[in-house]
Amino acid sequence: MPEDLNWAIGGEAGDGIDSTGKIFAQALSRAGRHVFTSKDFASRIRGGYTAYKIRTSVDRVESVVDRLDVLIALTERTIDENLDELHEGSVIIYDGERSTMQDVEVPEGMVGLEVPLKRLAEDAGGAIMRNVAALGAACEVANFPIDNLDEALEKRFGDKGEAIVANNRQAARLGQEYVEENYDHEFGYELATTDSDYVLLNGDEAIGMGAIAAGCRFYAGYPITPATDVMEYLTGRIDRYGGKVVQAEDELAAINLALGAARAGARAMTATSGPGIDLMTETFGLVATTETPLVVCDVMRSGPSTGMPTKQEQGDLDMVLYGGHGEVPRFVVAPTTVSECFWKTVEAFNLAEKYQTPVFLVSDLALAVTERTFPPEAFDMDEVEVDRGKVVDESEVDSWQDEQGRFQPHFPTADGVSPRTFPGTTGGAHMTTGLEHDGLGRRTEDTEVRKEQVEKRQRKVDTAREREEWDYREFGDPEADMLVLSWGSNEGAMREALDILAEDGYRVRFISVPYLFPRPDLSTEVAAAEDVIVVECNATGQFADVVEHDVLERVQRVNKYNGVRYKADELAAEIRETLAGDAATQDQEVEAQ
Amino acid sequence: MSSDVRFTDFKSDKQPTWCPGCGDFGTMNGMMKALAETGNDPDNTFVVAGIGCSGKIGTYMHSYALHGVHGRALPLGIGVKLANPDLEVMVAGGDGDGFSIGAGHFVHAVRRNVDMTYVVMDNRIYGLTKGQASPTSREDFETATSPEGTNMPPVNPQALALASGATFIAQSFSSDSKRHADLVKQAIEHDGFGFVNVYSPCVTFNDVDTYDYFRDAIVNLDETDHDPNDRDQAKAKILEGDTEYIGVLYQDENSVPWEQQEGLDQNMAEIPDGAPEDAMDLVREFY
Numbered sequence: 001m002p003e004d005l006n007w008a009i010g011g012e013a014g015d016g017i018d019s020t021g022k023i024f025a026q027a028l029s030r031a032g033r034h035v036f037t038s039k040d041f042a043s044r045i046r047g048g049y050t051a052y053k054i055r056t057s058v059d060r061v062e063s064v065v066d067r068l069d070v071l072i073a074l075t076e077r078t079i080d081e082n083l084d085e086l087h088e089g090s091v092i093i094y095d096g097e098r099s100t101m102q103d104v105e106v107p108e109g110m111v112g113l114e115v116p117l118k119r120l121a122e123d124a125g126g127a128i129m130r131n132v133a134a135l136g137a138a139c140e141v142a143n144f145p146i147d148n149l150d151e152a153l154e155k156r157f158g159d160k161g162e163a164i165v166a167n168n169r170q171a172a173r174l175g176q177e178y179v180e181e182n183y184d185h186e187f188g189y190e191l192a193t194t195d196s197d198y199v200l201l202n203g204d205e206a207i208g209m210g211a212i213a214a215g216c217r218f219y220a221g222y223p224i225t226p227a228t229d230v231m232e233y234l235t236g237r238i239d240r241y242g243g244k245v246v247q248a249e250d251e252l253a254a255i256n257l258a259l260g261a262a263r264a265g266a267r268a269m270t271a272t273s274g275p276g277i278d279l280m281t282e283t284f285g286l287v288a289t290t291e292t293p294l295v296v297c298d299v300m301r302s303g304p305s306t307g308m309p310t311k312q313e314q315g316d317l318d319m320v321l322y323g324g325h326g327e328v329p330r331f332v333v334a335p336t337t338v339s340e341c342f343w344k345t346v347e348a349f350n351l352a353e354k355y356q357t358p359v360f361l362v363s364d365l366a367l368a369v370t371e372r373t374f375p376p377e378a379f380d381m382d383e384v385e386v387d388r389g390k391v392v393d394e395s396e397v398d399s400w401q402d403e404q405g406r407f408q409p410h411f412p413t414a415d416g417v418s419p420r421t422f423p424g425t426t427g428g429a430h431m432t433t434g435l436e437h438d439g440l441g442r443r444t445e446d447t448e449v450r451k452e453q454v455e456k457r458q459r460k461v462d463t464a465r466e467r468e469e470w471d472y473r474e475f476g477d478p479e480a481d482m483l484v485l486s487w488g489s490n491e492g493a494m495r496e497a498l499d500i501l502a503e504d505g506y507r508v509r510f511i512s513v514p515y516l517f518p519r520p521d522l523s524t525e526v527a528a529a530e531d532v533i534v535v536e537c538n539a540t541g542q543f544a545d546v547v548e549h550d551v552l553e554r555v556q557r558v559n560k561y562n563g564v565r566y567k568a569d570e571l572a573a574e575i576r577e578t579l580a581g582d583a584a585t586q587d588q589e590v591e592a593q
Numbered sequence: 594m595s596s597d598v599r600f601t602d603f604k605s606d607k608q609p610t611w612c613p614g615c616g617d618f619g620t621m622n623g624m625m626k627a628l629a630e631t632g633n634d635p636d637n638t639f640v641v642a643g644i645g646c647s648g649k650i651g652t653y654m655h656s657y658a659l660h661g662v663h664g665r666a667l668p669l670g671i672g673v674k675l676a677n678p679d680l681e682v683m684v685a686g687g688d689g690d691g692f693s694i695g696a697g698h699f700v701h702a703v704r705r706n707v708d709m710t711y712v713v714m715d716n717r718i719y720g721l722t723k724g725q726a727s728p729t730s731r732e733d734f735e736t737a738t739s740p741e742g743t744n745m746p747p748v749n750p751q752a753l754a755l756a757s758g759a760t761f762i763a764q765s766f767s768s769d770s771k772r773h774a775d776l777v778k779q780a781i782e783h784d785g786f787g788f789v790n791v792y793s794p795c796v797t798f799n800d801v802d803t804y805d806y807f808r809d810a811i812v813n814l815d816e817t818d819h820d821p822n823d824r825d826q827a828k829a830k831i832l833e834g835d836t837e838y839i840g841v842l843y844q845d846e847n848s849v850p851w852e853q854q855e856g857l858d859q860n861m862a863e864i865p866d867g868a869p870e871d872a873m874d875l876v877r878e879f880y
Binding site for chain 1: 605606607635636637638639640641649651652654655656657658659660661662664665668669670671672673674675676677679680697698700701855856857859860861862864865866867868869872873875876877879880
């Protein structure tokens with residue numbers, strides 16, 4: 001008897017699809033079952049087609065699958081949209097009394113359950129509860145104890161009063177009883193419950209919660225799908241800890257507001273998606289060259305331009321790695337699961353402050369809209385560490401002043417990380433600028449100082465490479481000849497794919513990479529494998545390019561970055577020197593042989 | 594904050610590279626005087642500057658300062674102030690920074706009414722790029738990029754401010770140093786967004802809006818019966834358009850800064866070493 005279930009409710013935007021789906025997901029979660037949800041949605045407020053899908057099991061679920069067992073269809077289109085996922089024996093619950101649903105033809109081999117949802121809801125107190133009546137019907141089909149819905153209904157409708165909660169509970173029971181009494185069919189499901197306590201949250205919420213845990217107190221943003229949930233999560237909640245969410249007039253303002261707050265000493269962040277990242281790129285170089293800690297979250301969606309705002313893509317990797325004119329270090333961290341969205345956010349704030357550098361926290365739509373169950377210990381707040389880096393207070397400020405008593409915010413230290421004072425610190429006053437600057441933060445075009453500052457900023461990356469662990473997550477068979485690499489939300493689907501491939505006899509080593517810059521050196525792993533496959537949700541293989549780049553060792557580099565063009569004689573000398581170095585290395589190799 | 598702060602304490606040892614005679618010297622001196630006279634010191638003051646000749650001000654002053662990208666000085670200043678309301682925040686920029694590339698931010702900064710001061714060095718020309726039309730250039734002003742004039746009316750900054758719900762609007766003149774410093778001081782003391790537009794002549798590229806022109810054209814509001822608390826009077830003066838008034842055009846005496854309305858009174862830089870004590874409650878909300 002199947003214990004797993006793939007369930008969905010679909011209809012038009014405005015039909016309450018999301019909130020109904022969420023109630024069922026919460027009921028399953030509270031019953032100690034694992035849940036993994038996904039959404040089919042469009043960028044519109046009403047109409048069209050939208051669906052909330054749930055995969056549930058007693059075991060962990062990591063992915064969506066191409067299979068739908070029970071579908072609540074509020075529109076005929078909902079059935080058409082899901083024909084590929086429906087299968088022989090799938091159950092379709094619909095209200096045959098609804099004028100638009102009277103001519104519905106249930107595909108052959110499937111079970112159509114006509115339930116008068118609206119009428120049952122009216123009997124319970126109002127037509128608005130028809131979706132809840134459908135949930136009751138679904139409980140009967142899945143053999144899932146209907147009591148489990150009660151708590152979720154209380155959570156959803158509690159603030160509307162006990163009467164409303166009671167009516168909804170009644171509507172659910174009428175739906176269940178209708179199926180029980182009118183359909184003498186053995187559906188074959190048995191959704192067991194367990195004593196486990198799970199929490200249910202999506203990637204955006206995990207990022208928001210991670211931000212508060214990490215001490216983020218300032219968030220500025222401009223609403224954009226699919227990043228808005230980060231902002232909505234923080235609104236109201238961050239205030240409890242003395243923080244504030246500011247809705248900016250645009251993304252240009254959002255990143256500058258956050259940058260201002262960060263200069264004032266706050267842990268600050270902004271979150272957006274592709275079109276917003278485009279705008280924020282204007283200020284990105286300023287953040288980086290003024291060495292300001294800032295977390296910029298990009299919840300990726302399909303591009304280019306407005307693209308497909310409600311669809312998945314991992315198309316921004318090149319943008320976050322290389323976007324912006326000029327060269328300046330940035331860190332790029334990309335969580336691979338919903339719970340990692342929490343932990344990588346915490347880590348992003350620490351990296352930003354320890355290395356005084358902007359950190360791109362790159363998530364994607366699949367993580368943002370997926371609600372997943374976790375034991376609460378997965379977010380153990382005692383494990384959260386806050387490292388503010390080289391912050392200098394009034395007692396230490398003297399040692400970072402020059403001989404004239406001026407504080408040096410960009411002093412070229414050995415590790416590249418300079419001292420930092422928060423405004424208000426006596427003796428720490430300093431300026432900084434997007435112009436190239438000296439150790440005092442004042443503009444300069446001196447070729448030596450320019451070189452010194454470029455190298456100092458770059459040195460922070462070397463330091464971070466040494467001091468931090470840029471590890472990857474590994475699954476499957478470590479000895480396998482076939483290596484699969486991926487980043488971002490593909491991890492869950494790939495982990496389950498490993499099981500499917502194993503059934504067909506494929507032995508696969510799977511490496512999921514959460515650090516895109518700095519990133520783990522994969523050259524040994526790539527060299528050890530016979531086949532290397534890079535999996536990602538984009539057309540050109542941006543991460544694949546990165547992997548190929550990292551294992552290539554052929555090119556030598558001659559660089560100049562002091563602001564002066566190459567001169568012919570100087571260039572000839574550089575080339576000669578490089579070749580001489582090359583020859584010397586070859587000689588050594590010959591001798592060694 | 595010590596009471597013996599002098600305005601020269603706000604001066605850095607970097608010599609300005611502005612052209613001799615540039616209005617920005619007077620504008621900056623007035624800002625420094627006003628900061629000192631309102632009891633501030635460099636360690637509690639944050640100056641944000643935009644791009645252009647005016648953008649260099651952070652370098653020539655001594656305080657905490659950030660020289661941003663073109664047009665975004667106001668959001669930067671608001672971010673600083675909200676994160677630590679104890680700081681004195683002063684934003685300085687030019688007419689291009691404030692009313693062209695940053696015009697959108699100007700409207701919204703005015704609306705938000707955060708307690709800070711915005712000084713615009715308005716020379717009605719793009720100086721640092723060597724003489725092109727600015728948003729406040731006259732319609733018939735001939736420049737390298739407008740050989741037959743702009744054929745557009747100039748932006749009226751005060752009108753833009755008033756329409757956006759401003760609570761303090763002043764106009765000053767950089768060479769009238771005493772009055773200029775006093776107007777900036779009033780803007781600092783105002784509870785909310787203090788906007789001071791400054792006629793700050795460009796002696797190199799603008800041969801129309803010169804010191805002589807302003808000396809002739811200026812009407813001092815103190816010498817009229819203008820009541821700056823009367824919005825209708827302010828509106829009439831601002832929309833006249835052909836008179837160069839200086840003084841406080843409008844002040845809402847009942848202004849309450851946005852950050853106060855929102856209950857922000859903490860220095861956000863101060864956070865615990867780990868997650869907040871009750872942070873597991875956040876997790877439990879997801880049951």
